[in-house]
Every structure is written in C-alpha cells, then in structure tokens.
Amino acid sequence: MDRLLVVRCPELRDDDEGGATRRRFATVLDALGFYCPWVTPHELGLCSLPARGPARYFGGEEALVSLVTDVVSALTPVEVGIADGLFAATLAARGGLIVPAGETPEFLAPWPIAMLGDDDLADLLGRLGLHTLGAFARLPEADVLGRFGSDGIRGHQVARGARGDLLEMALRPSDTTRSPEAIQIGFWGGVSETDARATRALGQVQAELGAEAVLVARLQGGRGPADQARFVTWTDKEHTRTSAPVAPWPGHIPPPAPITVYATPRPVRLLDPDGQPVTVTRSGLLGTPPASLFDTTHPVLAWAGPWPVDERWWTRQRRRGVRIQVVVDVDAHLLVGGADGWAIEATYA
Amino acid sequence: MSDPDGSPDPRQDKVAARDALRARGRTSLTTLAERVRPVSTSSSRVLPVPPFLADLLPEGGLRRGSTLVVDGPGPVGLACALLSDSSAAGSWCAMVGIEDPGAAAIHTLGLDLARTVFVPNPGPAWAEATAHLLDGIDLVVLRPPFPPRGSMARRLVARARERRSVLIVVPGGSRWPEPPDVRLTIQNPRWTGVASGEGYLRGRHVTVEATGRRSAARARTGTCWLPGAHGSLEAPTLSGMGPSGPTFHHLDSRTPVI
Numbered sequence: 163m164d165r166l167l168v169v170r171c172p173e174l175r176d177d178d179e180g181g182a183t184r185r186r187f188a189t190v191l192d193a194l195g196f197y198c199p200w201v202t203p204h205e206l207g208l209c210s211l212p213a214r215g216p217a218r219y220f221g222g223e224e225a226l227v228s229l230v231t232d233v234v235s236a237l238t239p240v241e242v243g244i245a246d247g248l249f250a251a252t253l254a255a256r257g258g259l260i261v262p263a264g265e266t267p268e269f270l271a272p273w274p275i276a277m278l279g280d281d282d283l284a285d286l287l288g289r290l291g292l293h294t295l296g297a298f299a300r301l302p303e304a305d306v307l308g309r310f311g312s313d314g315i316r317g318h319q320v321a322r323g324a325r326g327d328l329l330e331m332a333l334r335p336s337d338t339t340r341s342p343e344a345i346q347i348g349f350w351g352g353v354s355e356t357d358a359r360a361t362r363a364l365g366q367v368q369a370e371l372g373a374e375a376v377l378v379a380r381l382q383g384g385r386g387p388a389d390q391a392r393f394v395t396w397t398d399k400e401h402t403r404t405s406a407p408v409a410p411w412p413g414h415i416p417p418p419a420p421i422t423v424y425a426t427p428r429p430v431r432l433l434d435p436d437g438q439p440v441t442v443t444r445s446g447l448l449g450t451p452p453a454s455l456f457d458t459t460h461p462v463l464a465w466a467g468p469w470p471v472d473e474r475w476w477t478r479q480r481r482r483g484v485r486i487q488v489v490v491d492v493d494a495h496l497l498v499g500g501a502d503g504w505a506i507e508a509t510y511a
Numbered sequence: 512m513s514d515p516d517g518s519p520d521p522r523q524d525k526v527a528a529r530d531a532l533r534a535r536g537r538t539s540l541t542t543l544a545e546r547v548r549p550v551s552t553s554s555s556r557v558l559p560v561p562p563f564l565a566d567l568l569p570e571g572g573l574r575r576g577s578t579l580v581v582d583g584p585g586p587v588g589l590a591c592a593l594l595s596d597s598s599a600a601g602s603w604c605a606m607v608g609i610e611d612p613g614a615a616a617i618h619t620l621g622l623d624l625a626r627t628v629f630v631p632n633p634g635p636a637w638a639e640a641t642a643h644l645l646d647g648i649d650l651v652v653l654r655p656p657f658p659p660r661g662s663m664a665r666r667l668v669a670r671a672r673e674r675r676s677v678l679i680v681v682p683g684g685s686r687w688p689e690p691p692d693v694r695l696t697i698q699n700p701r702w703t704g705v706a707s708g709e710g711y712l713r714g715r716h717v718t719v720e721a722t723g724r725r726s727a728a729r730a731r732t733g734t735c736w737l738p739g740a741h742g743s744l745e746a747p748t749l750s751g752m753g754p755s756g757p758t759f760h761h762l763d764s765r766t767p768v769i
Contacts, residue, residue: 356649357626360603363647364628367640375640377629379614391614396628416711418738419616421588451708466705466712487712489702492584494712508613511585511700511715511738 163246163326165213165263167226168255169194169234170241174207183207186238193233210251213244223260245269247326253277266323271296278317283310295321361398368396386471386485387415387423387496387508415469415485420496420508427498427505431456432488442484442499446470455490464489471498558649558677559596561621563746567721567731568693573597573650575675578668578689583697586681587612588620588737589719590652592744593679593695595621597650602626605644607633608654609681619742632656638663645676653678658685665689693723697737704740714739 174187187206194201194209198216203209217223227242234240243254245261250270254261261269273295276284292298299322306318319325368376377393432440434450437458441449452462467486483500485507494510557572565571573579573593581590587609594604604627606612612631618624628648633640637656644651645667653667668689671678680687697717704713714736722730739745 356601356603359647360626360628361647363643363645366643366646367630370636370639370643371630371633375630375633377631378627379612379617379624379629381615381618381624387613387615393614393629417619417740418712418714418742419613419619421585421591421613421616421738422611423613423615424611448708464702464705465708466710467708487705489705489712492700494702494705494715510702510712511588 163266163323165217165223165244165246166210166248166251166326167213167216167223167230167242167244168208168210168248168251169230170243170252170255171207171234171238172241173238175205177206190234190237190240193237194230197229197233204248208252210248217244227258227260246323247320249320249326250323251326266326267296267299270321270323271299275317275321278320280313280317283314283317286310299323364396365398373397387420388425390419391423415496418510420510422509424507424509427507429503429505430497432462432497432499432504433458439503440499442468442501446484448484448486452486452488455488455495460490462488462490468499471500558602559600560593561596561744563733563735563744564593564719567695567719567733569721569723569725573677574692575649575677576672577692578671578678578680580680580682580687580691580694581697582682582694583717584700585715585717585737586697587652587654588616588744589695589697590679590681591617591620591622592737594627594650594652595744598622598626602649603628603647604650604652605630605648606652607641607644608637608656608683609652616738616742620738621743638667641667641678642670645670645674645678647674648676650677650679652681654681654683655685655687659688661688690724693721696720696722714745 169190171187171190174183174190177183183206187203191201191203191209194211197220198211201209201211213223213226217226220226220229223244227244231240231242234242241255241258243251243257243259243261245251245254245259246263246266250261250266253273254269259269271294274284274293275287275295275298277295278284287293287298292301298318301318303315303318306314310317316325364376374395376396378396379391379393381391382389432452433454434440435453436450437454438450440452443449446468448468452465454461465486465488468484469486471483471485483498486497486499487510488495488497495506496508496510497504498507499505555575557570557574559565560568560572579593581593594602598604599621601623604622606627607630609629610631612629614624617627630640630644633656635657637653638659641651641653651671664687667678670676680691696719698720699716699718701716702712702714703716704710715738716734717737718732718734719737720730720732722728734747736745736747
C-alpha cells in the first residue's frame with residue numbers, strides 16, 4: 163500500500179457562504195504543489211500526497227513532515243501524518259504521527275470501529291462486544307462476509323490495514339482530538355458523571371497507595387488460567403476501553419474458570435495412598451493416584467486429569483508437566499505438576 | 512444548634528461555628544452526591560442483583576448505603592455474583608484485598624471489567640483506600656488484609672451509608688466486628704464433574720443463607736450452582752439434578768479438555 167502523507171487543516175473543514183475557506187484551502191494546495199506535484203485534495207481542508215518520492219528527496223519522512231508543517235502552518239493551523247494508505251494516514255495526521263511502514267494494523271487496532279464511518283456496522287459489532295478496529299480485524303474474513311456482506315468486508319479490510327481507501331470514513335468526525343481515547347470520549351457522548359466520580363475516587367486511592375496499586379484486568383486468549391488475563395495499572399483513560407471478548411482458545415481448560423489465579427503457582431505436596439509424593443511419568447501420566455494434598459489430613463475427595471501442559475513458560479523450566487483438578491475439603495484446585503513436584507495454579511472458589 | 516450570636520464566651524462561639532460548618536459540609540456533600548449521581552441509578556435506591564439473589568435479599572437487591580457480609584467457603588464468587596447486574600448496568604465496582612483475582616471467572620460471573628478495578632494488595636492503609644473508593648464507586652468488595660478494629664469497621668459502614676455506596680465484606684480469616692445489614696453465608700458446597708481421574712469440574716452446588724436485621728431478620732435460604740457449568744451463578748434447574756449444559760455422564764475420556 164502507498165505511503166501517504168496527509169495534510170489536515172482543522173480550521174478549513176467547514177464551508178462558508180462567501181467561499182473564503184475554499185480560497186484559503188486553495189492557497190494551501192498551491193503552496194504544497196510548489197514542493198510536490200501530486201497533491202490530491204480529498205475534501206475541504208484535507209489533502210494527501212505520496213510520501214515515498216518526496217521523503218527521499220527531502221531527506222526522510224520526518225524531514226518531509228516538518229517541511230510540510232512549516233509550509234502550511236504559515237497559512238493555517240495544520241496536522242500532518244504519514245502511514246500506509248489514506249485511512250490510516252488521515253488518523254495519523256490527527257495525532258501528528260509517522261506510522262512506520264508495515265505497522266499500520268497495530269496503529270489502527272485501538273481506534274473505535276465508528277471511525278470507519280459506518281454507524282450500522284459499528285452498532286452491530288458493538289453489540290457483539292467488538293469495539294475497536296483491532297477486535298474487528300481479528301474476525302475471520304469469511305465470517306465477516308457471511309454476516310456483514312461486501313460493505314462489511316470493505317470495512318474489515320481497512321481495519322486490518324489491508325486496504326486504505328475508505329476515505330469518507332476517516333473524515334467524518336470533525337473534532338481535532340489527538341488520541342483514540344480522546345476521540346472515543348467524544349464519540350460516546352462524553353465521560354459520564356459516574357465515570358468522573360469513580361475517576362476522582364481512584365485517583366485518591368492511587369495518591370494514597372501508589373498508582374500501581376490500582377489495577378484493571380484485560381482478557382486475552384490463553385490455555386492456562388494465568389494466561390487468560392493480565393492486569394494493568396488503572397489510568398483515567400482506562401474506562402473508555404472495553405475488554406476483549408473471551409476468545410475461545412484451542413485446548414483451553416473448560417469452564418468454569420477459577421476465581422483465584424495465583425500470580426506465582428504455590429508449591430504444594432500431593433501425596434499418594436502410601437503418603438509418598440505423586441510422580442509424573444515421562445509420558446505425562448501419574449505414577450500413582452493422588453490421595454491427599456498438603457499432608458495426609460486433607461484427603462483428595464475427587465480428581466480429574468492429567469492433562470498435558472505445553473505452555474512456553476512451562477517448557478522453559480521443565481520438560482514435561484501436567485495439570486489436574488482436585489477437590490480437597492470444600493475447595494477445588496487446579497494443580498500443575500512435573501519433575502520438580504506440584505504447585506497450586508488456581509482455586510475454583 | 513445554638514445561635515452563637517450574643518454569646519459572651521468566644522470558645523463557645525468557635526465550637527458552635529465549627530458545628531455549623533460541619534453540618535453545612537455534610538449537607539452540601541449529600542446534595543452534591545445527589546446531584547452528581549447519574550440519572551440511571553440515582554432514582555434506584557436499590558441496585559439490581561440476579562433473580563436468585565433478589566429472592567434472598569430483603570429488598571430484592573442491594574440497598575444503597577448498606578453493608579453486607581459474605582462468608583462461608585469460597586465466598587468471592589458470591590460477592591461477584593452480587594455485583595454482576597449492577598456492573599452490567601454501568602455501576603463501577605472495586606475489589607480491595609482480593610489477592611490473585613481470576614479475571615476470566617469474574618468476567619463470566621457478569622462483571623464489566625472495563626468498570627471493575629482491583630486493589631489486590633492495599634497494605635496497612637486498606638481502610639483509607641476503601642473509604643476513598645466508597646466515595647466514588649457504587650460497589651466495593653473488601654477482604655480486610657488485617658483484622659479490622661471496631662472503630663475502623665464503623666467508619667467504613669458510616670462512609671458507605673453517607674455516600675450511598677454498597678460495602679460487601681468478605682471477612683476471610685478475620686471477623687468483621689460490625690453487624691451487617693445482610694449476611695450471606697455459603698453452606699454445603701458440593702463439587703460435581705470430577706471422580707477418580709475422570710471428567711472435569713462442572714460446578715459447585717451450594718446453599719446460600721441470608722440473615723439480617725430488621726426486615727431481614729428471618730433467614731431465607733436457596734440453593735444454586737456457583738459457579739455453574741458456564742461459570743456464572745445458575746439457579747437450580749427444574750430437575751434439580753445438575754448444572755445446565757452437558758452433565759458429567761455425557762462426557763468421556765476422549766473429550767479434549769486441555
């Protein structure tokens with residue numbers, strides 16, 4: 163896809179009766195044409211030019227961006243950005259960004275689907291729990307075609323960064339905010355007072371305990387319970403993001419999911435009927451059946467497994483491991499075991 | 512409050528002025544709280560809970576300003592189930608002192624993780640942190656990391672009442688020294704789905720007993736799956752035999768589980 167430089171003049175976006183805005187935009191195009199002959203106007207206050215040739219000529223993309231910024235800002239406030247394709251470059255211009263070649267999909271991922279300009283599609287996807295271009299991009303193309311037709315496919319390809327020509331979409335929101343978060347706030351009708359109250363309270367807790375004491379959870383795909391979520395420090399931007407839907411992950415542990423997931427599995431003794439440690443054989447079976455946990459006073463009432471563990475974190479440390487579920491006293495635990503013994507990875511309630 | 516005008520004792524003046532100021536501060540805070548509360552929930556004195564729990568709670572939900580205690584084996588899932596409907600309706604939730612929370616399970620129990628915050632290790636300042644949270648967050652689950660003193664517990668209960676938040680205490684190993692408005696106790700937990708090396712966990716059948724003060728004085732009990740086979744709170748099925756979804760005897764060892 164073409165490397166495009168987009169020039170966006172926020173003050174020249176709205177037409178006026180006398181045509182003054184058009185005349186001013188024409189002077190912008192003239193000024194740019196002096197440096198590059200292929201300037202394409204798309205809408206009032208918005209034009210693009212191919213970045214590759216001029217960037218080479220003027221000593222790189224950054225040099226080109228600062229040249230264009232200097233030229234246009236002498237006439238009117240301006241936002242300049244470079245990315246692959248017009249859609250991404252238009253968004254990049256809002257933030258004054260140069261998105262490196264090939265990184266457009268990552269750049270697009272956090273933006274709201276509404277940026278595609280198709281309200282029906284955004285609404286539909288929102289109800290499916292998909293709110294960002296990245297979440298939309300992860301849907302298989304065949305599913306998108308089956309469910310949303312050719313318009314959906316067009317949006318999907320743009321969301322994936324596979325095509326960049328859905329121009330009308332990126333243009334519509336006429337605000338001049340600079341980040342996906344900020345734009346989302348505008349989109350969803352402002353931060354609610356509930357959110358504002360919560361934000362104040364959480365800010366006070368962070369002042370008291372340190373910022374990293376307040377966390378929010380993000381779901382992600384993963385086989386083991388510890389891989390299915392990660393915790394990040396809460397910031398006042400966080401509430402505008404939504405968590406990803408729980409991705410079905412091949413081979414994940416079936417629901418219900420454990421309510422307690424230990425950040426570090428807790429070493430524990432798992433004993434067989436003779437009071438000896440339960441071993442794991444080379445082929446991933448238990449040498450003897452489990453009979454008690456911790457010590458012989460906590461009998462294993464029921465258990466299930468073993469299931470092989472093949473996560474990377476595990477293979478880095480041990481050659482082979484297994485998981486089992488055990489019911490002990492009133493609790494149910496998920497254990498991981500291997501050559502070095504057993505550990506409680508998670509507890510179900 | 513006495514009128515300080517004309518009082519010959521300046522000290523008395525000061526005390527009266529301070530009292531007046533306090534009273535005014537309290538009023539303005541309350542008005543402010545009323546004003547900033549979102550339309551959707553400001554009208555509701557009682558925050559919604561799933562139907563099974565609504566049947567157990569004296570007012571059919573979580574009354575704003577009240578304090579609940581959730582105890583018995585494995586109480587965190589029940590605390591989450593209490594939050595689920597309000598969270599889905601847009602309320603913020605906080606979990607203080609719940610170490611190593613399982614986010615996937617909490618999500619499946621119905622909480623919106625975008626408006627749920629975790630303070631897993633609040634340390635010695637846990638009570639101050641909880642008080643701040645009660646100022647701005649509708650539902651606060653607290654497992655005190657240290658045994659709470661009576662004065663601390665009273666302060667937090669008062670704060671919840673004043674700010675119209677709901678405090679849900681999971682005492683864990685320690686005792687909560689204040690009588691709660693409602694106490695939910697998990698009893699007779701029974702795990703199903705696993706045998707001797709067969710199947711996998713399908714759910715936990717529990718009895719939940721609700722007791723309380725005043726209107727809630729009479730104990731109510733109900734049984735449910737917590738978690739059920741899909742990870743949420745599931746009210747008993749008609750047959751009363753097992754959680755919905757495939758039950759254990761439909762599974763066999765060929766089912767790929769991990």
